[in-house]
Amino acid sequence: MTNPYLCPNCKTNRTRFNVIEQNPVSVKLDPATGSVVQQYGDGDELDMFHLPYKGAQKLIQCAACGVVGEEEMYIKRAQNNPRT
Structure with missing residues (x-):
């Protein structure tokens, strides 16, 4: 984060931002209940689909x-x- 930012939407904000760091978690859900059946770790191999x-x-x-x-x-x- 050493570059200046400018909001592409409001085009005025150059100073106030929230940095959102994403941490995705791969899961397999039960289709009927939505509960987690399997959670994959970083080293786990995902299934083919x-x-x-x-x-x-x-x-x-x-x-x-x-x-x-x-x-x-x-x-x-x-x-x-x-x-300027």
């Missing part, structure tokens, strides 16, 4: 308007609209 999570590990939320997005979106907006 269970794709591993490949999304962003960190998301940013604008603390002014509430929009959530990937960090790159906030960095690019700040680069395209430098402070």
